Each structure stands twice: as structure tokens, then as C-alpha cells.
Amino acid sequence: MSSRALSTDPVTAARLLLGATLTSGGGTTGEVTARIVEVEAYGGPPDGPWPDPASHSHRGRSTRNAVMFGSAGRLYTYRSHGIHICANISCGPGGTAAAVLLRAAVIERGIGVARQRRGALVAEPALARGPGNLCSALAITMDHNGVDVFDAASPVRVRLADSPADPICGPRVGVSVAADRPWRFWLAGHPEVSAYRRSPRAPLPGVSD
Template sequence: MAGAVRLMRALDRELFARPPQVVAPELIGRLLVVGDGPERVAVRLTEVEAYSDEDPASHTYRGRTPRNEVMFGEPGHLYVYFSYGMHHCANVVSHLEGRSGGVLLRAGNVVDGVALARSRRGRPSSDHLLARGPGCLTQALGLSLVDGGSDLCKPSARIRLYDDGYRFEVSSGPRVGVRLAADTPWRYWAAGERSVSAYKRSPRALLSEG
């Protein structure tokens, strides 16, 4: 990220205090930075998905639980969950006052700390695979359940989101692998980027929605 560091601006809470489907496309091209010094890894986001409380595919659709509590709280925090007993997924809490929701961080390009990301990921064949998919992204960044609830807008935070002025052309379409509201076009990605995961419609959605 040589040269870009001088231009980086931390994203503030006001950006996240809006509907998740509005926030989501604005996160494409932003930098998610975790750690400092030799433990620092930065990913430029290339793919995200939005989930609101009116969305049957959202973890908050059926109300508040101990698991999803953070998604009802202050925008700009991190919601992390363990998916299918296999990997962690990270979401940025985004919603209007009195609502709930978030943006799932699906993929990105590792632009700093590549060697550390490779070691965490088992050295995949190509660097564009390091953070391709939500589980790979959290693994490359070293994120887990212990990071749930982290305030991304706190100046001293270990995990932060930045804007360094970099922009992609943004495309949108159906979300990946969800059973309910499978055709809601709240998946956003950087057009033409190899780190973007392949679209896969859930077989359960095919059966349930015909």
C-alpha cells in the first residue's frame, strides 16, 4: 500500500447508520485493516452482501437472540458468526436507528501483510484466492468469534475500515447460497476482479422457490 497510507481516511459511524443495502455498495474498494506492525493484514473489499431486519435471509429477521445481539446495537461494530461448523463470517453492523442489519464481507484482495495471510490460509496457489469467500477472508485476516462486537469506528481499534480513494465499477445481483429471498439483488462486487467468489444459488432455494 505504498503511497496510499498517507491518503487513508477512517470510515465514521455515520456511514453505517443507514440501511445495509445502501451501505453495502459503498464498501466496495474500501480497506479492511486488522492489526499493526508485523501482524497487520489489509484487504481491499471486492464483494459484500446486505441483510436487513425485513429480510427473511437475515439473522435478525426473527428477532433478537444472544447470538445476533450485536446486530441490533450501535452501527459500525463487527458481527462474527461460525458458519456450518467450518468457518467464520464477518459482518459490519449497518442500520437505521431502532432497526437491525449488517453487511457480510465476502471477499477482497490482500494488499498488505500478504506473507502472513498466506501462512494463515495454507498458501493457496494464487494470491487472488487468499480472501476469496467469507471464510477465506476472515482466515486471512485472523478474525474469529473473539472479535465479535469490535467497534470499527474507535480510533484505537485493532480492526478498522478506511477509504483511500480507490474505486471499482460495482455490479449487483442475487446473494450466494441463501435459501430465503434468494433473488434479492443485495450482493455487490467489483466488476472483473478475480477475488470475487463464484455465484452459487442454493439448491434449497431452487426447491423452495421453484
């Protein structure tokens, strides 16, 4: 499969990315390969097909979120709270904002390299648990913003699974708006999946969409 598979709505794209293989690095930097086991879907502005007030693109295109408005299959990276790098993969047709946040992965190759990056005392299931830890383990940085993850020469590459996953869905983690929208997807039986934490700024469960 190629980026064309992700030229679809964010929920479908999120389901396609579950179970996909994510590889970064190589050469002197060390290569790490992981299987994606948790993702979150994000839509776009109010006038788009998938309005989403929790999305970075909700208020329109900016320098920061421009990748979300581009073609599918591009890496969109940003700093969370100015500290942790988080990685998304753009989806939907070009010009329509949407992306899928990579929340957790199982390290399959390069565990030693990932451990050097994350610390010797970090338990193996926690190496890439959570968006910031995932990027740390795979050495994904702001310099990777905009790369084509389906290009074999890219420093960050994705290979979609041959068959679709059968995920569990639930509300997204930590968002204060659209907090009940069941746009987080994960694979059962993986300790790498992060715990659900509702934002204290979110409405009571059942009040938000």
C-alpha cells in the same frame, strides 16, 4: 467518514463498504490490509424497515445476533456450519437490525502473513475469496465480535473509500429464501470475487423475491 455513514439502509451501506480498506492485526500477530471487493446486504425482522427472511436477525434479537441490532460500524462475527468464521459490519440506526457480509477482498499489504495463515499453495486471488477465507487471511475471530471498526485502536479497522464504487449487483450466494434479491455487490475485474452458487433449497429463479 465514520460509522455515521453506515447509519443507513443495508443496500446503501453495502455500496459504501465496497472499495473500503480493511485492516486487522498488528504487533506480534502481523498486520494485513485488504480492499473489499464483494459484499452482501442483509436486513432484519418482518416489523422492521428492511424485512429479510435470509437474515440472522429475521426472527428477532438473540445473543448471537445482538450486534446487528446495535449501532452502525460494529463487527458481527459468527461461525458458518460451526466451522468457518464470517464477518459482517452492522449498519442502520441503533435498534434497527441490518448488516453487510464481507465476502471477498484483495490483499494489499501483508500478503506473506495472509499466506502463512491460508497455506503456501493457495493462489493469491484466493487468499481472501469467500467469507471464511477472508476472515482466515485477516485473522478475524469470534473474539472480535462487537468491536468498533471505525475506532483507530480497534484490532479490526475499516476506512471507507473517498469516492463511491460503481458495483455490479446480483442475487446473494447460497441463501434458500429471498434468493433472487439482488443484494450482492461486487467490483468488476477482480478474480478475488467468489463464484455465484444458488442454494439447492432455493425456489426456481424468478420465484423468490
